[in-house]
Amino acid sequence: MVLKLYAEIVPEAGSVLVAMVLLEKKIPFELVPIDYSKGEHKTPEYLALHPFGRIPMIDDDGFILYESRAICRYLAEKYADQGTRLIPTDLRAKALFERGASVEVSELFPQLMKVGAQLVFNPLSNVPTDEAALAEGQAALAKTLAEYEFIFGKQRYIGGDEFTLADIFHLYAAPILIKAGFDVITDKGPNVKRWWNDLVSRPSWIELQAGIRSVAMY
Incomplete structure (x- = not known):
């Protein structure tokens, strides 16, 4: 199952951090666009995954993770040997x-x-x-x-x-x-x-x- 990224189409703030990591690490992903103007981040379905109703969020084969810096660290370590190394090992x-x-x-x-x-x-x-x-x-x-x-x-x-x-x-x-x-x-x-x-x-x-x-x- 390809990783899903819940974010804006044109990213800002935390979404851009996660998107940068995905591109630097060459990680395949599917964008699930969230439209703030339509309140898509506050629907019951979304709040069931993210209790604070914000973006970004990822779904990695059923593993749900929010908070941009936490997501970035998770991706950088899971794909440590792929793409740009973002967390040193020494x-x-x-x-x-x-x-x-x-x-x-x-x-x-x-x-x-x-x-x-x-x-x-x-x-x-x-x-x-x-x-x-x-x-x-x-x-x-x-x-x-x-x-x-x-x-x-x-x-x-x-x-x-x-x-x-x-x-x-x-x-x-x-x-x-x-x-x-x-x-x-x-x-x-x-x-x-x-x-x-x-x-x-x-x-x-x-x-x-x-x-x-x-x-x-x-």
């Missing part, structure tokens, strides 16, 4: 990968979401911008990216000198802001810019900009 290299993944979720992601709340999500809900909260979020984000600039002065990727799942995790929030016209990455220093351009130049990322398609075989 103990120290894996420790650096885990450090990079922790940095993303604890240091960068919260700052991106603070800025995103004011610049992207509040306007979508017709909520006025909180200028004080925006300034605080932008200052915190600038500080974090200055630390990233230092890190990338010493290594090529966030988890060391090899591209890993920790780099893919960074594609959750930043592209949403950039697509909305707020470039929060590429103007923050040459090392960060070099790393970010490397990520968004990958064939898997370029392919996803046109939308996800079911892939029966590679």
